[in-house]
Each structure stands twice: as C-alpha cells, then as structure tokens.
Amino acid sequence: VYYQIIIAMIAVxxxxxxxxxxxxxxxxxxxxxxxxxxxxxxxxNLLNSDVKINLVEIVTQNKDAITSRLMMNVNSLDIxxxxxxxxxxxxxxxxxxxxxxxxxxxxxENNTDDLFTANRDGMALFDGGRKLDISGRHYFRLAIxxxxxxxxxxxxxxxxxxxxxxxxxxxxxxxxxxTIQKVITFEEMYKICSLSIFSSQGYMYVINREGYxxxxxxxxxxxxxxxxxxxxxxxxxxxxxxEQMKRDIRNNRNGFIETTIAGxxxxxxxxxxxxxxxxxxxxxVPNNAVSPNGNTVISIFYFILFVIVVIFxxxxxxxxxYKNKQRAQLEKIAFVDTVTLGxxxxxxxxxxxxxxxxxxxxxxxxxxxxxxNFKYINNFYGFEFGDRILRKINESISQQLNVHxxxxxxxSDHFVILLENAAEERLNALLSSIENEEITLYFSAGIYxxxxxxxxxxxMVDKAGTAARSIKGVLNKKFAYYTxxxxxxxxxxxxxxxxxxxxxxxxxFIPYYQPKVDINSGILVGGEALVRWKTRxxxxxxxxxxxxxxxxxxxxVELDMxxxxxxxxxLKSFLEQGLACVxxxxxxxxxxxxxxxxxxxxxxxxxxxGVPAHLIEIELTESAIFDNIDTIYAFTRKMHANGxxxxxxxxxxxxxxxxxxKDIPIDVLKIDKGFLSEAADNNRRNIIFSSxxxxxxxxxxxxxxxxVEHLENVRLMKECGCSIAQGYYFAKPMDExxxxxxxxxxxxx
Numbered sequence: 001v002y003y004q005i006i007i008a009m010i011a012v013x014x015x016x017x018x019x020x021x022x023x024x025x026x027x028x029x030x031x032x033x034x035x036x037x038x039x040x041x042x043x044x045n046l047l048n049s050d051v052k053i054n055l056v057e058i059v060t061q062n063k064d065a066i067t068s069r070l071m072m073n074v075n076s077l078d079i080x081x082x083x084x085x086x087x088x089x090x091x092x093x094x095x096x097x098x099x100x101x102x103x104x105x106x107x108x109e110n111n112t113d114d115l116f117t118a119n120r121d122g123m124a125l126f127d128g129g130r131k132l133d134i135s136g137r138h139y140f141r142l143a144i145x146x147x148x149x150x151x152x153x154x155x156x157x158x159x160x161x162x163x164x165x166x167x168x169x170x171x172x173x174x175x176x177x178x179t180i181q182k183v184i185t186f187e188e189m190y191k192i193c194s195l196s197i198f199s200s201q202g203y204m205y206v207i208n209r210e211g212y213x214x215x216x217x218x219x220x221x222x223x224x225x226x227x228x229x230x231x232x233x234x235x236x237x238x239x240x241x242x243e244q245m246k247r248d249i250r251n252n253r254n255g256f257i258e259t260t261i262a263g264x265x266x267x268x269x270x271x272x273x274x275x276x277x278x279x280x281x282x283x284x285v286p287n288n289a290v291s292p293n294g295n296t297v298i299s300i301f302y303f304i305l306f307v308i309v310v311i312f313x314x315x316x317x318x319x320x321x322y323k324n325k326q327r328a329q330l331e332k333i334a335f336v337d338t339v340t341l342g343x344x345x346x347x348x349x350x351x352x353x354x355x356x357x358x359x360x361x362x363x364x365x366x367x368x369x370x371x372x373n374f375k376y377i378n379n380f381y382g383f384e385f386g387d388r389i390l391r392k393i394n395e396s397i398s399q400q401l402n403v404h405x406x407x408x409x410x411x412s413d414h415f416v417i418l419l420e421n422a423a424e425e426r427l428n429a430l431l432s433s434i435e436n437e438e439i440t441l442y443f444s445a446g447i448y449x450x451x452x453x454x455x456x457x458x459x460m461v462d463k464a465g466t467a468a469r470s471i472k473g474v475l476n477k478k479f480a481y482y483t484x485x486x487x488x489x490x491x492x493x494x495x496x497x498x499x500x501x502x503x504x505x506x507x508x509f510i511p512y513y514q515p516k517v518d519i520n521s522g523i524l525v526g527g528e529a530l531v532r533w534k535t536r537x538x539x540x541x542x543x544x545x546x547x548x549x550x551x552x553x554x555x556x557v558e559l560d561m562x563x564x565x566x567x568x569x570x571l572k573s574f575l576e577q578g579l580a581c582v583x584x585x586x587x588x589x590x591x592x593x594x595x596x597x598x599x600x601x602x603x604x605x606x607x608x609x610g611v612p613a614h615l616i617e618i619e620l621t622e623s624a625i626f627d628n629i630d631t632i633y634a635f636t637r638k639m640h641a642n643g644x645x646x647x648x649x650x651x652x653x654x655x656x657x658x659x660x661x662k663d664i665p666i667d668v669l670k671i672d673k674g675f676l677s678e679a680a681d682n683n684r685r686n687i688i689f690s691s692x693x694x695x696x697x698x699x700x701x702x703x704x705x706x707x708v709e710h711l712e713n714v715r716l717m718k719e720c721g722c723s724i725a726q727g728y729y730f731a732k733p734m735d736e737x738x739x740x741x742x743x744x745x746x747x748x749x
Contacts, residue, residue: 052256052267059269059283060254062195062204067275069192073184074148078168081180084117088172103170103178114183117170120144124181132157134181143167143179150276153186153214162186164214190215202285205229209249209278226719229282235683236261245270249280337409339387340394345416348408349457352418355404356453362404365422366457368464369431369445372472374413377439386413389441396433416461422447427479444468448482496549503533504558510534511566513584513739516704517730517748518723519714524746525724526704528585528619529567530733531559556589561601563587567616568609570736575611579744585617585647585668593631599638606642613643617668621649632664640665647704651692661699669696673707673727676716690720697721 084106103119118124122135122144134140139151148168156163163183170178184192193206193215203217211230225232233242241257248255254271265287273279335347343351356364371377371389378386390413397407397417406418419426431443446468448460467482503509509531516526533541550556564586574581592598606613618639620632636646647668661669675689696703705717708727717725730748742748 052269055267055269055283055285056254056256056271059271059281062283063271063273063281065195066193066206066281067273070150070273070276073166073182073192074150074168077166077180077182078148080115081168081170084180085171088177115181116183117178117180119178120176126158137165139165139167139181140179143169143181144176145169146176150184150279152208152212152278156183164189186215190218202283204284205282206273207280207282209280211246211249214279228719231719233259337394340391340409342394342398343406343408345408345410348406348416348418351406352457355406355418356450356457359404360453362420364404364450364453365419366448366450366460366464367417367419367422367427367445368410368448368461368468369415369417369443370468371413372442372444381438393434397430400430400433410461416464422449424479431478443478444472445479446470446482447479493549493552496546497553497555500533500546500550500555500559503535504555504562506536508534508536509559509562510736511563511570512733512735513743514726514733515731515739515742515748516724516726519708519717519725519730520723522747524582524742524748526583526585526617527739527743528726529563529587531563531587532733551589551591554591557591557595560586560588560592561605564602565605565609568605568611570740571611571615572609574743580746581615581743583615583617583645585619587619587649590620593635599635599642602639602644603642606644614645617645617647619647619649619668619670629660629663636665650706661695661701666701668702668704670704670706670726671722673705673709676705676707676709676713686716686720689716693720693722 087106088103103117104125106117108125112126116124116126118134118140122133122137122140124132124134126132137151137154139149142149146169149166151165151167153162153164155161163185166182166184167179169176170180193204194217195204205216206214207229208214211228213227213229225235230242230246233245236259238257238259238261241259244257245255248270249272252272254269256267256269259266259268266284267287268282268284270280270282273281335344336342337344352366371393374386377389390409393415394407394409397415401407401417402420404418405420407415409415417430427445427447431445434441446464446466448464448467450460463482467480471477471480510533511529512532513527513529515524516528517523518525531543531547533543533546535541547556550559567584567586571581571584595601602618606616639646645667646665647670648664648666649670650672651669669692671689671692675685675692693703702724703722704724704726705713705722706726708714708717708725708729710729713727714725714729717723731742734742
C-alpha cells in the first residue's frame with residue numbers, strides 16, 4: 001500500500017508539473033503582459049495626443065509662412081505680366097505690331113535664362129536668340145489655361161541645373177496670348193521653404209500628390225532612399241502610414257502619422273499648400289524631441305515588460321524542452337523501424353530528397369530489392385527468425401555504405417538503398433555479405449539511375465521495383481536496370497523531324513512580332529521576330545514543341561535563316577513606301593557560331609534586300625555568348641564593322657556573367673523577366689535591377705526589359721531608369737498584318 005501511495009503521488013506531481021503548472025505560468029505571464037501593454041498604450045496615447053495637437057499647429061503655421069513667401073513671388077511675376085499687357089495695349093493700339101510680334105519683340109529685349117516669355121504656342125525666346133519649345137511643360141499648360149502655378153522640380157534644359165518655374169498667364173483684351181515664367185533655383189526655393197522646427201531637431205519635406213520629393217530639409221536624419229516619400233516610408237517598414245498619407249493627400253486632407261524609421265519613432269503632420277498647385281508640406285520630429293520625459297516613463301514600462309518577457313521566456317523554454325522530448329518520441333516511432341532498428345521508409349524519403357537536393361551534380365542510384373520466397377522462411381523458421389534475418393540485412397549493408405548513401409526497410413522483406421556507386425561488383429558484394437549458416441538467401445534487385453533530382457522519390461522507387469519484378473524468378477539473374485521506352489521517344493522525334501522538314505518546304509513557319517515600346521511615350525521603338533508554325537490545316541504549333549528538336553538535329557539553322565529573310569522582306573516593304581522603320585531583332589541559335597560562313601550569309605541577305613544594317617539586331621542568348629566568348633568577341637567586331645547591332649537575350653536567367661560584358665561589346669541588353677517578379681526581399685531585387693540598368697547605361701548599352709506584364713513592372717522600370725519594355729502589358733506577339741498596322745502607326749498605346 002505504501003509503494004502504491006508513493007507511485008500515485010509521483011503520478012500526480014508529474015501531471016501537475018507537466019500540465020497544470022505550465023498552464024498556470026502561461027496564464028500569469030499573459031495577464032501581466034496584457035496589463036503592462038495596456039498601461040503603456042494608455043500613457044503613449046496621452047503623450048501622442050499632445051504631440052499631435054502641437055505638431056498639427058506647427059505644420060499649419062509653417063504652411064502659411066511658406067505659402068506667403070511663394071505667393072509673393074507669384075504675385076511679383078503677375079505684376080510683370082500686367083505691365084507687359086499694358087504695353088501690348090499701348091503698342092498695338094498705335095498700329096506698330098501685332099500681339100504675337102510684340103510678345104516676341106519683348107522677349108528679345110527682356111528675356112533671360114531666369115525670366116522668359118512664351119507665346120501661346122509655347123515657344124519661348126531667350127537671351128541671344130535662343131528658342132525653346134515649352135509647350136509640353138505642365139507649368140505652361142496650366143498658365144495658358146489661366147492658372148498661375150509653380151512647377152515641380154525640373155531639370156533645366158539650359159544649364160542642366162535643378163530648378164522650379166513660376167508661370168503666370170499673359171492676357172490681352174480678355175484673352176490669354178502667352179505666358180511669363182520665372183526660374184527659381186533649387187537653393188532659392190530651399191531658402192523660401194526652410195523653417196526652423198523644434199530648435200532644428202525637426203525637419204520638413206515638400207512633396208507633390210504622387211509623393212515625389214520636391215525638396216527637404218538639410219538635416220542629418222532627413223534620409224531619402226529614393227525620390228518618392230511614399231516609397232521610402234513603405235520601404236522603411238511603415239506600409240499602413242504610407243497608405244494613410246496617400247489616401248489623405250488624394251482627398252486633399254490634413255493628417256498625422258506615427259512611423260518608425262531606422263529604430264527611431266517619428267511623428268509627422270502634413271497639410272496641402274492650397275495656393276500652390278499640387279504641393280504638400282510634411283513636418284516631422286523625433287519622439288524624443290517633443291516628449292523626453294514621457295519617453296523615460298515609457299522606458300520604465302519597457303523594463304517591466306522585459307522582466308515579464310524573461311519570466312515568459314523561462315516558461316516557454318520549459319514548454320519547448322517538453323515538446324522536444326515528445327517530438328523525439330514521435331520521431332522514434334516515425335523514423336526508427338521496429339524490426340531492423342534502422343531507418344523507416346518515411347525517413348528514407350526525407351533524407352534521400354535532402355541528399356539529392358544538396359548534391360545535384362552527383363550521380364545517384366535507387367536500388368529496391370527483396371528476398372525471394374521470404375514468406376517460406378517466415379512460415380518454416382518462424383517470424384522471430386525472419387526478423388533476425390531482416391536486422392542482419394540492414395546492419396550488414398549499413399556498415400558498407402558511404403556518406404550520402406542510405407538504406408531503409410519499406411515493408412516486409414522489401415528494402416531500398418540510395419547509392420552513389422552502383423556498379424554490379426559492389427552490388428554483389430553488398431548482398432553477398434549477408435551470410436546465414438542455416439539458409440541461403442536469394443535476392444531480386446532493380447536499379448534506377450536518378451536523372452532528375454526533383455522527381456518524386458516514391459516514383460523512383462516504383463521504377464526500381466518495376467525493374468526488380470522483371471527478373472523475379474529468373475535463374476542467375478540478380479539485377480535489372482530500369483530503362484524508359486526509348487523506342488517510342490525515338491519514333492516521336494523522327495515523326496516530328498520529318499514534319500518540320502516538310503513544313504520548311506511548305507513555308508509553314510511564319511514570324512510573329514512582339515513590339516518594343518517606350519514606356520514613357522508609348523512610341524514603338526522596335527520589335528522582335530518570334531517563330532510560329534502554322535500548319536496547312538491552320539493549326540498553330542508553338543516553339544516549345546519543336547525548337548528543342550530543331551536544336552538537337554540542326555534544323556534550327558535553316559529555320560533561323562528563313563525567319564531572318566522574312567524580317568528583311570517585311571522591312572523592305574516599308575522602305576519601298578518611303579516610311580520610317582525601327583529595328584527588329586532576330587534570334588539566332590548558338591549552332592550558327594560553328595559556321596565560319598555565318599557572317600557572310602547574314603550580310604549577303606541584307607545586301608540582297610537592300611535593308612540598312614542598323615535596322616537589324618542579331619539576338620543571341622546569354623548562355624550562347626557565355627559558351628563561346630572568344631568566338632563571340634570576333635563575331636561581334638565583324639558584325640559592328642558591317643553596321644549590325646548585337647543583343648544579349650535572357651540576361652540574368654543563366655550564367656549572368658558581368659565579366660562577359662567587359663569583354664563582349666554588345667549593343668542591347670535584354671533583362672530577363674525574372675528580375676520583375678516578386679522576391680523575398682523586393683528592396684534587394686530593386687537594387688540589383690537598378691544597378692544592372694545603371695551599369696548598362698554607363699557602358700552605353702541599350703536596355704530592354706522582357707516579360708513586362710503588369711503596371712507594377714512598368715513602375716519598377718521607371719524607378720530604375722529603364723524605358724524600353726517588351727511584354728504582354730503593352731502587346732502580345734502578333735501576326736505580320738497586325739504588326740504592320742502598329743509599325744505604320746509608330747506607337748502601341
């Protein structure tokens with residue numbers, strides 16, 4: 001009875017420490033954490049409320065001060081416009097000159113690089129007779145519509161400096177006949193908008209409706225990762241604040257946000273500068289600058305929370321320990337075979353997949369084997385004897401395995417092995433090592449050589465099992481290798497080869513053209529010819545079905561030249577009509593590089609059709625260039641000598657050797673669409689994308705971005721300074737008749 005009471009007490013204590021105590025600890029820690037968090041939020045809300053009131057008042061005052069200064073400049077220019085209007089009335093009434101002539105005469109006498117007049121057509125005249133068409137400038141269009149305005153930050157076409165332009169309408173007899181503009185340098189605008197905030201601890205931004213930064217304070221913490229405030233805010237980990245500000249600005253509302261940037265809490269208030277077209281003022285100040293004492297209180301609360309976290313972590317550690325103990329027990333059940341005490345088949349699947357993934361360049365083999373007539377052994381000698389045989393098999397083979405080799409029992413007497421070396425001598429040695437004095441064991445083994453490491457392990461084992469079954473009961477036959485039905489594949493390829501040859505004779509291969517578009521203007525800047533197979537029955541067969549076979553058989557050489565000639569015919573038809581043409585790129589296989597006469601064939605065809613060489617781009621894949629650097633270098637030099645351009649296709653999908661760009665003077669770099677897809681870290685992707693584009697520009701290489709399918713892709717291109725796109729967002733590949741209309745129109749959208 002005494003021992004039974006002790007055992008019961010131990011059982012109760014185990015239940016308490018393993019179940020009741022952990023639950024109680026979790027409850028206490030949770031209650032304390034919630035209480036501290038609630039108090040912290042209450043205090044923080046009180047502090048933030050005061051900060052919000054003060055900061056909103058400050059930003060309103062700053063806005064009024066900046067607006068007043070800016071409007072002084074606008075009004076000053078408006079006075080100048082009124083004086084010119086009076087002069088126009090006086091001189092035109094005298095009959096000397098007409099209005100537009102008077103504007104031009106005034107411009108010659110008074111215009112400078114800082115103050116200039118434009119007529120209604122947008123032609124501005126500068127000192128020294130220089131003329132500049134500003135009709136496309138937003139500030140001119142607003143002024144000509146009667147709206148005095150200040151432009152966003154611009155790059156001066158006179159001296160390349162960053163400037164702002166004040167523009168007001170010039171009226172005569174109630175009609176707007178031109179505009180007057182005053183240029184304000186970036187430094188001048190900064191002086192106008194600069195204000196001291198919180199003893200210089202705060203700083204300000206002026207942005208437009210789209211979030212692009214017009215100017216900001218010269219403050220060490222006024223960091224700017226890009227030219228867009230919304231993007232910087234989002235990239236710094238404040239997506240909700242970024243969306244709130246976008247929404248408020250879209251609705252022309254004031255607002256207040258709290259953000260965390262580089263570990264610093266920032267309060268920001270923003271308001272529209274109503275009298276200035278499309279400008280918004282943001283005033284920011286660090287939390288510790290406006291409520292240092294409050295931060296001390298918060299720090300105390302954080303310390304309390306830290307203590308709670310330590311307690312909670314201790315309890316959590318206990319839970320993890322207990323959980324790991326349970327997991328170990330479960331793993332023993334799942335991964336340790338109860339008969340052999342070796343690996344289960346489930347563990348084999350997990351480990352084998354890991355090995356194949358880690359060692360993609362190694363050759364592995366799956367061997368599945370079983371004992372012939374094992375049922376007889378169990379029935380005659382008993383299951384205990386049979387289990388000893390199975391343990392012996394597992395132990396004996398395991399001792400002879402190398403690193404990255406495995407064995408496991410699947411079920412009954414069926415085993416599976418993963419081997420690097422599956423030579424017949426080694427297999428004989430492995431299976432012959434299983435000796436038993438009482439009986440002689442015979443095995444049937446199937447061998448599958450792994451060709452695709454991503455293939456299902458179960459499927460590989462099934463294939464090995466198929467091979468093993470094929471020799472079951474065959475005398476003196478221990479091993480069989482799994483082979484696919486190559487005859488069927490060979491027959492299919494031969495049929496496809498004959499069909500392609502006949503299609504070449506029947507002229508069934510046609511070009512489909514995909515436009516290359518300037519994303520800023522929608523203007524067509526080029527195209528790419530893509531092959532399509534249209535049978536006599538009107539059925540389309542896409543390149544992925546026949547190009548690989550053509551590459552293998554060499555038919556691709558003839559096919560490429562046919563497509564090249566069709567492109568030349570297309571261009572010639574436009575040239576004969578006296579129409580302007582843009583370059584079209586033609587793809588060529590790496591097999592052409594093995595032909596010493598390839599260059600002469602290209603040039604001969606080009607001369608035959610009379611198409612200027614600069615209208616043809618020879619497009620080669622990145623891998624083809626990488627594999628033939630020396631050959632490509634000589635080939636490129638010769639192609640340049642004949643006026644052709646060379647494009648590298650799919651940059652970034654294969655080798656991505658930046659070093660080859662140093663050695664090969666290519667003209668066009670086609671960035672693979674993989675750079676546009678979402679990544680685990682989009683910021684890193686954007687940096688790489690932008691760096692490649694910047695590098696290409698510095699090397700004087702034109703950049704074309706492939707696979708542009710979404711508006712986000714276009715935005716990313718603009719951010720990275722790329723302007724030429726090719727993809728479904730603008731146009732899918734189209735037949736020649738459709739492309740002819742686009743080609744003639746000269747724009748896609």
